[in-house]
Amino acid sequence: MIGAYDLEMLTPPCDPGSERLVAKASLADDIAPVLPYLNATLPGASFMPEAGSLTWKDDGHTIAFHRHEIAVSDVDDREDAERVVEDLVDLVNRTWQQREEIVPSVAIRHRPTPMAVYKLLPRTNCKECHQAGCWQFALKLVAGEVNSGECPPLARPEFVSQLAELRSLVTEIT
Ligand code: SF4
Structure with a gap:
Protein backbone atom coordinates (compact mmCIF):
# COMPACT_ATOMS: atom_id res chain seq x y z
CA MET A 1 0.00 0.00 0.00
CA ILE A 102 -12.65 -6.41 8.00
CA VAL A 103 -16.09 -5.36 6.80
CA PRO A 104 -15.44 -1.96 5.15
CA SER A 105 -17.64 0.95 6.14
CA VAL A 106 -18.59 4.10 4.26
CA ALA A 107 -20.76 5.32 7.16
CA ILE A 108 -20.43 9.03 7.81
CA ARG A 109 -20.23 10.04 11.46
CA HIS A 110 -21.29 13.53 12.38
CA ARG A 111 -19.65 15.35 15.22
CA PRO A 112 -22.08 16.76 17.78
CA THR A 113 -22.30 20.53 17.83
CA PRO A 114 -20.94 22.45 20.83
CA MET A 115 -24.49 23.66 21.53
CA ALA A 116 -25.84 20.08 21.68
CA VAL A 117 -23.11 19.24 24.20
CA TYR A 118 -23.57 22.49 26.16
CA LYS A 119 -27.28 21.80 26.65
CA LEU A 120 -26.43 18.55 28.44
CA LEU A 121 -23.94 20.14 30.87
CA PRO A 122 -25.00 21.43 34.32
CA ARG A 123 -24.50 24.99 33.00
CA THR A 124 -23.48 26.43 36.37
CA ASN A 125 -20.11 27.75 35.15
CA CYS A 126 -18.61 26.46 38.41
CA LYS A 127 -15.16 25.98 36.78
CA GLU A 128 -14.49 22.69 38.63
CA CYS A 129 -13.34 21.40 35.24
CA HIS A 130 -10.62 24.12 35.18
CA GLN A 131 -12.23 25.71 32.14
CA ALA A 132 -13.60 29.25 31.98
CA GLY A 133 -17.16 27.89 31.99
CA CYS A 134 -19.52 25.30 30.55
CA TRP A 135 -19.42 26.71 27.02
CA GLN A 136 -15.62 26.50 26.90
CA PHE A 137 -15.86 22.95 28.27
CA ALA A 138 -18.37 22.06 25.52
CA LEU A 139 -16.01 23.43 22.85
CA LYS A 140 -13.14 21.32 24.20
CA LEU A 141 -15.32 18.22 24.52
CA VAL A 142 -16.32 18.47 20.85
CA ALA A 143 -12.66 18.92 19.93
CA GLY A 144 -11.79 15.76 21.90
CA GLU A 145 -9.55 17.72 24.28
CA VAL A 146 -11.49 16.86 27.47
CA ASN A 147 -13.94 14.12 28.40
CA SER A 148 -17.21 14.09 30.29
CA GLY A 149 -15.51 12.67 33.41
CA GLU A 150 -13.68 15.99 33.82
CA CYS A 151 -16.92 17.75 34.80
CA PRO A 152 -17.36 16.58 38.45
CA PRO A 153 -20.93 17.89 38.86
CA LEU A 154 -22.08 15.52 36.08
CA ALA A 155 -21.38 12.61 38.46
CA ARG A 156 -24.15 13.81 40.81
CA PRO A 157 -27.37 11.75 40.86
CA GLU A 158 -29.48 14.58 39.46
CA PHE A 159 -27.45 14.54 36.25
CA VAL A 160 -27.49 10.79 35.66
CA SER A 161 -29.67 10.95 32.54
CA GLN A 162 -27.81 13.96 31.12
CA LEU A 163 -24.50 12.17 31.63
CA ALA A 164 -25.79 9.04 29.86
CA GLU A 165 -27.06 11.13 26.95
CA LEU A 166 -23.81 13.07 26.77
CA ARG A 167 -21.74 9.90 26.76
CA SER A 168 -23.73 8.43 23.94
CA LEU A 169 -23.44 11.72 22.00
CA VAL A 170 -19.69 12.00 22.36
CA THR A 171 -18.63 8.34 21.99
CA GLU A 172 -18.19 9.24 18.32
CA ILE A 173 -15.41 11.70 19.09
CA THR A 174 -13.51 9.93 21.87
S1 SF4 B 1 -17.29 21.56 35.85
FE1 SF4 B 1 -19.05 21.15 34.54
S2 SF4 B 1 -20.64 22.51 35.36
FE2 SF4 B 1 -18.70 23.27 36.10
S3 SF4 B 1 -18.01 24.79 34.57
FE3 SF4 B 1 -17.10 22.85 34.01
S4 SF4 B 1 -18.56 21.99 32.54
FE4 SF4 B 1 -19.66 23.59 33.65
Whole structure:
Protein backbone atom coordinates (compact mmCIF):
# COMPACT_ATOMS: atom_id res chain seq x y z
CA MET A 1 0.00 0.00 0.00
CA ILE A 2 2.27 2.86 1.21
CA GLY A 3 5.82 2.70 -0.05
CA ALA A 4 7.80 5.93 -0.32
CA TYR A 5 6.75 9.26 1.15
CA ASP A 6 8.21 12.74 1.73
CA LEU A 7 7.89 14.32 5.15
CA GLU A 8 7.46 18.06 5.53
CA MET A 9 7.12 20.14 8.72
CA LEU A 10 4.71 23.09 8.75
CA THR A 11 3.59 25.77 11.21
CA PRO A 12 -0.20 25.65 11.74
CA PRO A 13 -1.66 28.38 9.44
CA CYS A 14 -4.04 29.45 12.24
CA ASP A 15 -1.22 29.77 14.75
CA PRO A 16 1.92 31.31 13.20
CA GLY A 17 4.92 31.11 15.53
CA SER A 18 3.44 28.14 17.38
CA GLU A 19 5.87 25.68 18.92
CA ARG A 20 3.51 22.88 17.95
CA LEU A 21 3.99 21.79 14.36
CA VAL A 22 2.06 19.96 11.68
CA ALA A 23 3.69 17.04 9.87
CA LYS A 24 2.68 16.37 6.27
CA ALA A 25 3.63 13.12 4.58
CA SER A 26 3.18 13.24 0.79
CA LEU A 27 2.54 9.72 -0.44
CA ALA A 28 3.54 8.25 -3.77
CA ASP A 29 0.60 5.82 -3.48
CA ASP A 30 -3.16 6.44 -3.47
CA ILE A 31 -4.60 5.26 -0.12
CA ALA A 32 -8.27 5.92 -1.02
CA PRO A 33 -9.06 2.15 -1.16
CA VAL A 34 -8.01 1.63 2.48
CA LEU A 35 -10.11 4.50 3.90
CA PRO A 36 -13.37 2.42 4.27
CA TYR A 37 -11.36 -0.19 6.21
CA LEU A 38 -9.84 2.47 8.47
CA ASN A 39 -13.33 3.94 8.91
CA ALA A 40 -14.55 0.53 10.07
CA THR A 41 -11.77 0.03 12.60
CA LEU A 42 -10.65 3.42 14.00
CA PRO A 43 -12.87 4.57 16.89
CA GLY A 44 -14.36 8.00 16.29
CA ALA A 45 -12.98 8.38 12.77
CA SER A 46 -14.85 10.84 10.57
CA PHE A 47 -15.08 9.74 6.93
CA MET A 48 -15.84 12.02 3.98
CA PRO A 49 -16.11 9.69 0.97
CA GLU A 50 -16.72 12.46 -1.60
CA ALA A 51 -13.59 14.29 -0.46
CA GLY A 52 -11.61 11.06 -0.26
CA SER A 53 -10.52 11.85 3.28
CA LEU A 54 -10.83 10.55 6.81
CA THR A 55 -9.94 12.35 10.05
CA TRP A 56 -9.17 10.73 13.37
CA LYS A 57 -7.98 11.86 16.79
CA ASP A 58 -5.36 9.79 18.54
CA ASP A 59 -2.96 10.50 21.40
CA GLY A 60 -3.49 14.28 21.23
CA HIS A 61 -3.02 14.46 17.45
CA THR A 62 -5.60 15.23 14.80
CA ILE A 63 -4.78 13.02 11.82
CA ALA A 64 -6.12 13.58 8.32
CA PHE A 65 -5.77 10.82 5.74
CA HIS A 66 -6.15 11.97 2.12
CA ARG A 67 -5.60 10.06 -1.11
CA HIS A 68 -1.93 11.02 -1.34
CA GLU A 69 -1.27 12.59 2.05
CA ILE A 70 -1.28 12.04 5.81
CA ALA A 71 -1.26 15.20 7.94
CA VAL A 72 -0.70 15.11 11.71
CA SER A 73 -1.23 18.05 14.08
CA ASP A 74 0.62 18.84 17.30
CA VAL A 75 3.96 17.18 16.78
CA ASP A 76 6.93 18.40 18.83
CA ASP A 77 9.68 18.27 16.24
CA ARG A 78 10.86 16.30 13.21
CA GLU A 79 11.89 13.30 15.28
CA ASP A 80 8.45 13.10 16.89
CA ALA A 81 6.84 13.53 13.45
CA GLU A 82 8.92 10.71 11.94
CA ARG A 83 7.85 8.37 14.75
CA VAL A 84 4.14 9.26 14.55
CA VAL A 85 4.00 9.12 10.75
CA GLU A 86 5.83 5.80 10.63
CA ASP A 87 3.28 4.35 13.08
CA LEU A 88 0.46 5.64 10.86
CA VAL A 89 2.05 4.19 7.73
CA ASP A 90 2.28 0.84 9.55
CA LEU A 91 -1.37 1.18 10.55
CA VAL A 92 -2.47 1.81 6.96
CA ASN A 93 -0.37 -1.04 5.59
CA ARG A 94 -1.49 -3.46 8.30
CA THR A 95 -5.15 -2.55 7.78
CA TRP A 96 -4.79 -3.10 4.05
CA GLN A 97 -3.11 -6.48 4.57
CA GLN A 98 -5.93 -7.56 6.90
CA ARG A 99 -8.76 -6.18 4.75
CA GLU A 100 -10.29 -9.60 4.06
CA GLU A 101 -11.04 -9.89 7.79
CA ILE A 102 -12.65 -6.41 8.00
CA VAL A 103 -16.09 -5.36 6.80
CA PRO A 104 -15.44 -1.96 5.15
CA SER A 105 -17.64 0.95 6.14
CA VAL A 106 -18.59 4.10 4.26
CA ALA A 107 -20.76 5.32 7.16
CA ILE A 108 -20.43 9.03 7.81
CA ARG A 109 -20.23 10.04 11.46
CA HIS A 110 -21.29 13.53 12.38
CA ARG A 111 -19.65 15.35 15.22
CA PRO A 112 -22.08 16.76 17.78
CA THR A 113 -22.30 20.53 17.83
CA PRO A 114 -20.94 22.45 20.83
CA MET A 115 -24.49 23.66 21.53
CA ALA A 116 -25.84 20.08 21.68
CA VAL A 117 -23.11 19.24 24.20
CA TYR A 118 -23.57 22.49 26.16
CA LYS A 119 -27.28 21.80 26.65
CA LEU A 120 -26.43 18.55 28.44
CA LEU A 121 -23.94 20.14 30.87
CA PRO A 122 -25.00 21.43 34.32
CA ARG A 123 -24.50 24.99 33.00
CA THR A 124 -23.48 26.43 36.37
CA ASN A 125 -20.11 27.75 35.15
CA CYS A 126 -18.61 26.46 38.41
CA LYS A 127 -15.16 25.98 36.78
CA GLU A 128 -14.49 22.69 38.63
CA CYS A 129 -13.34 21.40 35.24
CA HIS A 130 -10.62 24.12 35.18
CA GLN A 131 -12.23 25.71 32.14
CA ALA A 132 -13.60 29.25 31.98
CA GLY A 133 -17.16 27.89 31.99
CA CYS A 134 -19.52 25.30 30.55
CA TRP A 135 -19.42 26.71 27.02
CA GLN A 136 -15.62 26.50 26.90
CA PHE A 137 -15.86 22.95 28.27
CA ALA A 138 -18.37 22.06 25.52
CA LEU A 139 -16.01 23.43 22.85
CA LYS A 140 -13.14 21.32 24.20
CA LEU A 141 -15.32 18.22 24.52
CA VAL A 142 -16.32 18.47 20.85
CA ALA A 143 -12.66 18.92 19.93
CA GLY A 144 -11.79 15.76 21.90
CA GLU A 145 -9.55 17.72 24.28
CA VAL A 146 -11.49 16.86 27.47
CA ASN A 147 -13.94 14.12 28.40
CA SER A 148 -17.21 14.09 30.29
CA GLY A 149 -15.51 12.67 33.41
CA GLU A 150 -13.68 15.99 33.82
CA CYS A 151 -16.92 17.75 34.80
CA PRO A 152 -17.36 16.58 38.45
CA PRO A 153 -20.93 17.89 38.86
CA LEU A 154 -22.08 15.52 36.08
CA ALA A 155 -21.38 12.61 38.46
CA ARG A 156 -24.15 13.81 40.81
CA PRO A 157 -27.37 11.75 40.86
CA GLU A 158 -29.48 14.58 39.46
CA PHE A 159 -27.45 14.54 36.25
CA VAL A 160 -27.49 10.79 35.66
CA SER A 161 -29.67 10.95 32.54
CA GLN A 162 -27.81 13.96 31.12
CA LEU A 163 -24.50 12.17 31.63
CA ALA A 164 -25.79 9.04 29.86
CA GLU A 165 -27.06 11.13 26.95
CA LEU A 166 -23.81 13.07 26.77
CA ARG A 167 -21.74 9.90 26.76
CA SER A 168 -23.73 8.43 23.94
CA LEU A 169 -23.44 11.72 22.00
CA VAL A 170 -19.69 12.00 22.36
CA THR A 171 -18.63 8.34 21.99
CA GLU A 172 -18.19 9.24 18.32
CA ILE A 173 -15.41 11.70 19.09
CA THR A 174 -13.51 9.93 21.87
S1 SF4 B 1 -17.29 21.56 35.85
FE1 SF4 B 1 -19.05 21.15 34.54
S2 SF4 B 1 -20.64 22.51 35.36
FE2 SF4 B 1 -18.70 23.27 36.10
S3 SF4 B 1 -18.01 24.79 34.57
FE3 SF4 B 1 -17.10 22.85 34.01
S4 SF4 B 1 -18.56 21.99 32.54
FE4 SF4 B 1 -19.66 23.59 33.65
